[in-house]
Amino acid sequence: MDWVEKYRPQHLQDVVGNSSAVRHIYEWARDWSRQKKPLILYGKPGTGKTSSAYALANDMNWEVVELNASDQRTKAALEKVAGSGSTTASLTGASRKLILLDEADNLHGQADRGGAKAIVEIIAASQQPIILIANDYYSLTRELKSVTEPVQFRALQARSIVPRLRQICAAEGVTCDPAALENIASRADGDMRAAVNMLYAVSIGKEHLAVGDVHTSAKDERSTIFALVGATFKGKRDADLLRMAVEVEDTPDTVEQWLEGNLDHMPDPASHAKGYACISRADEYIGRTYRRQYYTLWRYASAVMLLGVADAAGGHGVHGRIMPPARWKKMGASKKQKAVRAGLSRKLSEMTHIPQDALREDFFTAISILVEQDPAKYVREFELDADELNLFIHDKARATKAVKEVAKEEKAKAKKASAKEKATGKGKKARDDDQPADTGESRRDPPPGQATLF
Numbered sequence: 001m002d003w004v005e006k007y008r009p010q011h012l013q014d015v016v017g018n019s020s021a022v023r024h025i026y027e028w029a030r031d032w033s034r035q036k037k038p039l040i041l042y043g044k045p046g047t048g049k050t051s052s053a054y055a056l057a058n059d060m061n062w063e064v065v066e067l068n069a070s071d072q073r074t075k076a077a078l079e080k081v082a083g084s085g086s087t088t089a090s091l092t093g094a095s096r097k098l099i100l101l102d103e104a105d106n107l108h109g110q111a112d113r114g115g116a117k118a119i120v121e122i123i124a125a126s127q128q129p130i131i132l133i134a135n136d137y138y139s140l141t142r143e144l145k146s147v148t149e150p151v152q153f154r155a156l157q158a159r160s161i162v163p164r165l166r167q168i169c170a171a172e173g174v175t176c177d178p179a180a181l182e183n184i185a186s187r188a189d190g191d192m193r194a195a196v197n198m199l200y201a202v203s204i205g206k207e208h209l210a211v212g213d214v215h216t217s218a219k220d221e222r223s224t225i226f227a228l229v230g231a232t233f234k235g236k237r238d239a240d241l242l243r244m245a246v247e248v249e250d251t252p253d254t255v256e257q258w259l260e261g262n263l264d265h266m267p268d269p270a271s272h273a274k275g276y277a278c279i280s281r282a283d284e285y286i287g288r289t290y291r292r293q294y295y296t297l298w299r300y301a302s303a304v305m306l307l308g309v310a311d312a313a314g315g316h317g318v319h320g321r322i323m324p325p326a327r328w329k330k331m332g333a334s335k336k337q338k339a340v341r342a343g344l345s346r347k348l349s350e351m352t353h354i355p356q357d358a359l360r361e362d363f364f365t366a367i368s369i370l371v372e373q374d375p376a377k378y379v380r381e382f383e384l385d386a387d388e389l390n391l392f393i394h395d396k397a398r399a400t401k402a403v404k405e406v407a408k409e410e411k412a413k414a415k416k417a418s419a420k421e422k423a424t425g426k427g428k429k430a431r432d433d434d435q436p437a438d439t440g441e442s443r444r445d446p447p448p449g450q451a452t453l454f
Ligand SMILES: Nc1ncnc2c1ncn2[C@@H]1O[C@H](COP(=O)(O)OP(=O)(O)OP(=O)(O)O)[C@@H](O)[C@H]1O
Pocket: 003, 004, 005, 007, 008, 009, 014, 015, 016, 017, 018, 043, 044, 045, 046, 047, 048, 049, 050, 051, 052, 134, 135, 153, 164, 192, 193, 194, 196, 293
């Protein structure tokens, strides 16, 4: 049995941290009547939402009926349980049934809006206590928010995670360096499930856990995932790939991103589609793993993507080196893009006298079409640089070419102008007046501050 399940809190008092949320839940249950609104526990994964609901039911001697909001069969089941006010229906002698509705932020997974609406109505009129669970409160439908009472679960502090890890080590007969547990707790980033999982992984087969067992540098972690991805494209034996997948610290969704990021570099284009097919199949398992909290499915995800991509790659490797997923690079790049976009709309707004938000909302598409047709013209007109031009046209090579072309023209113009200045001897005056050089072409350009869009 894995430690996450083995050490799931059995009673509310075992739940670490989030004490005001826990008290809220307890008082709600203690005073429960049909007038009480269902609770919605929301917050980061692994902070104790599901565990608290189960611990509460245990403490109250309520039976739990767990349903999933996105499941098509949920409405019928919910109708049956929530519609019955019976308190003695249970064979176990439990006094009530606590309906636990997981993935409340995925209610739109119901086939239609009507289905979701019907569920909200059943929830609102329930004759049994209901607890809904969600990660993101803000993505819930307005209707659902209006019939429920929110309870937030916050990320756990590392200093509350450490004692729980210490307890688990003691129960398992593993002695440990305090620094090792502190290291795990801080890397878990407020997620107790992640912390317990990490502890389990590093303690396998050990009687003593030293800090060195836990502390792997970022470089070491990278080299392991590099090795796994490299071995997959090189077509290493299936058994080796599966063993490496267990060894790497990264979860299958990270491995999936790495494989996906490198797929396009397989030399044979025909193999790309095959590779993507395996990755998308693995992605379904990864999604289900998280939705159902059923980590066994991770193994299937790993097997499907690693063996599938290895088969697609046929042992031919990838062009160049194995690279970290482009998506990660893009995340950094998107910050820069935001700054470029803000600068560009400010500049265009000044030039055209159109307010920035009108430009963005009403004109951006039209401008993009125009710029796409003749990029160089608009590089001149709006004095765009390559980054700015790229916001309008996505073909990087074409954008660079247009910018270079205009730069070349400008250079030639400047050269011509300075030659002319020299010849006429009026160079100084022209510079003092800050007038554009007197060339036939420049007279056709609109003066600064009067750029025209169309
Ligand atoms: N506050 C906590 N106290 C003690 N153990 C916890 C706590 N939070 C999480 N855990 C551990 O993590 C496991 C998963 O926790 P739980 O299912 O309650 O998380 P959750 O908040 O419902 O996450 P998700 O949003 O992913 O469903 C538990 O089995 C338990 O081992």
